[in-house]
Amino acid sequence: MFAENRKISLRQLQALLLLDCFGTTVLFLPAELARLSGKACWVVALLSGVVFAVLSLLLTSVGKRLPQGTVVDWCRGCFGNFFGAIVLIGLAMKLLLDGMLELRMFSEIVCRSMLPTTPVWAISLVVLAVAGSLAAQGTECRGRMAEILFFLVAIPLAVILLAVAISSKYHRILPLELPSVSEIGSGIAAMSIVFQGLTFLYFIYPDLKRPARSRSAVLKSSALTGLVVTAMVFFCLAVYGEGVLSEKLLPSLQMMERVSFTGVFLTRQDVLLLWFWMASVSVFLSGTLFFGSLLGVQMFRQQETKRKTWLWVWLAAVFAASFLPENLSTAYHLRMRLALFFNLIYLVIVPFVLLLFAGKGGKADV
Amino acid sequence: MQISKDLKKNTAAIKEAFRDCGDIIMREFRIRGGEGTLFMIYTDNIVDGDAIQDFIMTNVMARCEMQGTKGLLQSLMDEVISIGEMSKITTLQQVYDAVLLGDTAILMDGNDFALQASTKGFPSRGVNKAETEVVVQGPKDAFTELMSVNVVLTRRRIRDTKLKLKRKKVGRRSKTDVALMYMEDLVRPETLKKVEQQLDNMDLDHLPDSGYAEQLLEKRQYSPFPQLQMTERPDKTASSLLEGRVAILVDNTPYAILLPATLNTFFQAAEDYYDRWEIMSFIRLIRYGAAFLAVTLPGLYIAFSVYHPQLMPTALALKVAATRAAIPFSVIGEVLIMELAFELLREAGIRLPSPVSSTIGIVGGIIIGSAAVEAGLVSPAVVIVSALTGIGSFVIPNVSIVSGLRISKYLVILLASVFGIFGVWAALLMLLAHLASLTSYGIPYLYPFCSSSVNDDMDWEDSIFRLPLSKMKRRPIFTRPSERERKGGDV
Numbered sequence: 001m002f003a004e005n006r007k008i009s010l011r012q013l014q015a016l017l018l019l020d021c022f023g024t025t026v027l028f029l030p031a032e033l034a035r036l037s038g039k040a041c042w043v044v045a046l047l048s049g050v051v052f053a054v055l056s057l058l059l060t061s062v063g064k065r066l067p068q069g070t071v072v073d074w075c076r077g078c079f080g081n082f083f084g085a086i087v088l089i090g091l092a093m094k095l096l097l098d099g100m101l102e103l104r105m106f107s108e109i110v111c112r113s114m115l116p117t118t119p120v121w122a123i124s125l126v127v128l129a130v131a132g133s134l135a136a137q138g139t140e141c142r143g144r145m146a147e148i149l150f151f152l153v154a155i156p157l158a159v160i161l162l163a164v165a166i167s168s169k170y171h172r173i174l175p176l177e178l179p180s181v182s183e184i185g186s187g188i189a190a191m192s193i194v195f196q197g198l199t200f201l202y203f204i205y206p207d208l209k210r211p212a213r214s215r216s217a218v219l220k221s222s223a224l225t226g227l228v229v230t231a232m233v234f235f236c237l238a239v240y241g242e243g244v245l246s247e248k249l250l251p252s253l254q255m256m257e258r259v260s261f262t263g264v265f266l267t268r269q270d271v272l273l274l275w276f277w278m279a280s281v282s283v284f285l286s287g288t289l290f291f292g293s294l295l296g297v298q299m300f301r302q303q304e305t306k307r308k309t310w311l312w313v314w315l316a317a318v319f320a321a322s323f324l325p326e327n328l329s330t331a332y333h334l335r336m337r338l339a340l341f342f343n344l345i346y347l348v349i350v351p352f353v354l355l356l357f358a359g360k361g362g363k364a365d366v
Numbered sequence: 367m368q369i370s371k372d373l374k375k376n377t378a379a380i381k382e383a384f385r386d387c388g389d390i391i392m393r394e395f396r397i398r399g400g401e402g403t404l405f406m407i408y409t410d411n412i413v414d415g416d417a418i419q420d421f422i423m424t425n426v427m428a429r430c431e432m433q434g435t436k437g438l439l440q441s442l443m444d445e446v447i448s449i450g451e452m453s454k455i456t457t458l459q460q461v462y463d464a465v466l467l468g469d470t471a472i473l474m475d476g477n478d479f480a481l482q483a484s485t486k487g488f489p490s491r492g493v494n495k496a497e498t499e500v501v502v503q504g505p506k507d508a509f510t511e512l513m514s515v516n517v518v519l520t521r522r523r524i525r526d527t528k529l530k531l532k533r534k535k536v537g538r539r540s541k542t543d544v545a546l547m548y549m550e551d552l553v554r555p556e557t558l559k560k561v562e563q564q565l566d567n568m569d570l571d572h573l574p575d576s577g578y579a580e581q582l583l584e585k586r587q588y589s590p591f592p593q594l595q596m597t598e599r600p601d602k603t604a605s606s607l608l609e610g611r612v613a614i615l616v617d618n619t620p621y622a623i624l625l626p627a628t629l630n631t632f633f634q635a636a637e638d639y640y641d642r643w644e645i646m647s648f649i650r651l652i653r654y655g656a657a658f659l660a661v662t663l664p665g666l667y668i669a670f671s672v673y674h675p676q677l678m679p680t681a682l683a684l685k686v687a688a689t690r691a692a693i694p695f696s697v698i699g700e701v702l703i704m705e706l707a708f709e710l711l712r713e714a715g716i717r718l719p720s721p722v723s724s725t726i727g728i729v730g731g732i733i734i735g736s737a738a739v740e741a742g743l744v745s746p747a748v749v750i751v752s753a754l755t756g757i758g759s760f761v762i763p764n765v766s767i768v769s770g771l772r773i774s775k776y777l778v779i780l781l782a783s784v785f786g787i788f789g790v791w792a793a794l795l796m797l798l799a800h801l802a803s804l805t806s807y808g809i810p811y812l813y814p815f816c817s818s819s820v821n822d823d824m825d826w827e828d829s830i831f832r833l834p835l836s837k838m839k840r841r842p843i844f845t846r847p848s849e850r851e852r853k854g855g856d857v
Binding site: 138145278 | 789
């Protein structure tokens with residue numbers, strides 16, 4: 001049967017990638033880009049999106065050239081047992097870092113905007129419970145959930161962005177400025193956090209129904225993510241201008257909240273808009289937990305039944321680690337620094353080396 | 367134990383087995399003044415008395431006078447007893463089973479086999495109107511407790527030799543008749559094989575109802591959501607068979623089990639296809655909206671009233687606050703009281719005899735409605751919320767999915783009570799994750815809302831909305847892939 005075979009379709013892969021990439025970073029990014037590159041922030045976002053769409057081809061090409069085996073087999077085959085283990089431990093740390101920071105930042109945002117008297121740890125527990133329940137069910141369940149959530153997120157988001165596009169005035173965009181090389185570099189570094197979901201491409205290949213066609217699917221998803229983020233940066237700039245935008249805390253949310261639909265029953269739409277990020281953060285965290293537990297099973301060559309044990313380990317680790325930053329601001333700056341470092345290694349360097357290895361006829365250590 | 371040629375041994379064993387069974391009738395016939403003996407046994411009141419009298423006894427007695435013992439039993443079967451279904455049985459256990467099933471067994475001295483004549487005549491209430499799946503337009507007949515009648519009601523709607531029926535007996539003691547119906551050329555072979563295996567492996571004393579079978583056939587028994595569909599309608603059963611699904615009919619149950627089942631199938635009513643597509647699409651949308659309300663409305667009310675009053679328009683927030691001013695309970699307490707009271711009313715309404723149940727509706731409405739509000743125990747807003755939640759659940763055509771939604775509602779209430787609207791989202795995501803993890807014989811439960819690319823997204827045409835019948839040219843995912851296209855261009 002087409003279900004119960006632990007395989008996901010390309011459509012589900014695309015939905016997963018889009019939701020994994022649409023994280024809390026998108027809330028802060030327009031302000032960060034405006035600080036880095038002023039009026040050219042939206043051009044930086046656009047160019048960065050193109051760069052990451054191309055970079056996504058690195059990992060998909062690795063999967064295409066090494067169809068046998070898992071990421072553990074790839075790394076051991078390419079780097080040897082010792083250095084392969086170091087690379088894999090680094091990958092696990094990247095997953096942990098991305099997960100814990102995403103969890104902390106989202107919990108802080110929910111606490112500030114919706115539940116000021118509720119402890120952050122309680123909110124984090126609930127988010128982890130949702131993500132954990134999804135991770136426990138496996139890849140197929142994540143794929144199906146993403147396919148449904150995509151419509152529940154994308155359609156309202158598209159409507160809101162369209163409304164913003166219609167209601168905005170664009171004089172703050174003009175005159176059109178182009179970014180300098182250093183601004184592009186800084187922008188790419190900032191945008192890399194948006195594409196943290198591409199890390200899951202290390203793990204997804206054994207679970208694809210048609211891995212041979214995954215390159216174009218991933219390219220389209222990455223390009224679409226870049227376009228959506230560019231649109232959000234563009235509209236934020238149009239609404240606030242570069243000066244005000246660079247001082248905003250959650251400009252994406254506030255930009256969307258400005259849209260007023262006639263007859264809408266509720267006020268304060270920003271609280272409801274957080275639903276988009278609730279959905280995407282849950283899916284992203286479930287990916288962290290699922291692939292983290294899978295990595296543990298594969299690294300220690302254990303039976304699949306041990307995955308649930310590793311899941312509990314990862315749940316505890318992500319929850320505990322999420323309290324390392326003192327507050328939202330610390331978490332944000334930690335992310336901007338450490339995440340950049342890990343993204344450079346695991347989205348650029350390691351895939352490039354693996355591709356070279358595969359190109360020279362190397363085989364996974366299955 | 368094999369049937370012996372010595373009739374005395376057989377009758378002794380039979381009498382011992384049916385000792386103290388006053389409804390078992392045993393009759394001996396002498397052949398031509400004592401040449402031999404015939405022994406007939408049946409169960410009183412579950413046989414067709416006229417058939418026994420007219421087709422068996424009269425003819426057998428006449429033949430006994432004419433023919434000697436030589437070859438008599440065989441000739442009774444071949445030439446004398448004019449009953450459609452007759453067979454030879456060779457063991458005493460088969461005799462017992464036949465008699466308890468409502469058939470008549472005939473044994474004779476000198477023969478190591480017996481005759482089993484179909485003389486079933488169970489008392490039955492006749493074909494009535496559907497009670498739980500009422501339609502405005504469309505056939506009104508419903509299944510009965512007699513499996514044979516249910517098979518007939520289905521067969522008359524599908525006059526195709528490809529409609530197959532496999533009989534099984536389930537239950538060590540009850541030996542309940544179970545019929546597996548399917549379209550041979552449409553059903554997925556792997557689904558049929560799995561169902562047959564499950565039925566063959568079902569080891570229980572007694573199968574009293576198809577609900578037992580439903581729970582034992584489900585893969586995830588701890589889920590509150592049904593993974594198989596039950597229906598009392600023959601037209602729905604026939605339509606499902608033509609979609610490649612399997613129907614299981616259980617004797618003594620006026621419900622058929624349809625499998626596989628997806629969440630979407632529970633929102634489809636029989637009359638969705640008997641009326642125009644525009645209105646039926648609108649009603650489908652209402653059903654899905656009603657299901658959403660049935661699960662989330664109480665939780666949303668708690669979230670908005672307690673945690674996020676600033677989300678509501680000021681006038682509404684003030685109104686709600688004003689009506690709650692003198693209420694002694696918290697919002698959460700109020701909602702729980704009303705929801706539980708509604709559950710009590712619902713259960714009372716089902717159990718009471720019909721002359722009294724309408725009274726309960728009026729009394730309950732008065733007590734829960736105006737009296738409770740006037741006494742200041744609950745606010746009018748909560749009464750409206752509970753009423754809308756209940757009405758939302760009644761809109762859904764299938765009772766078993768409503769049970770799942772009723773239980774899910776309390777998860778939403780619990781999380782909303784602690785975390786406000788964030789809790790509502792978390793509950794909904796958990797529910798969605800659970801539903802996404804369910805499958806029914808290999809089909810994802812949330813199909814076609816997920817994985818619809820398998821059938822080229824064609825199953826969306828009969829999901830939240832329904833396309834015109836002339837556009838529905840493909841059978842759904844339940845059918846084997848080679849038969850998805852409906853032949854001839856017609857629906």
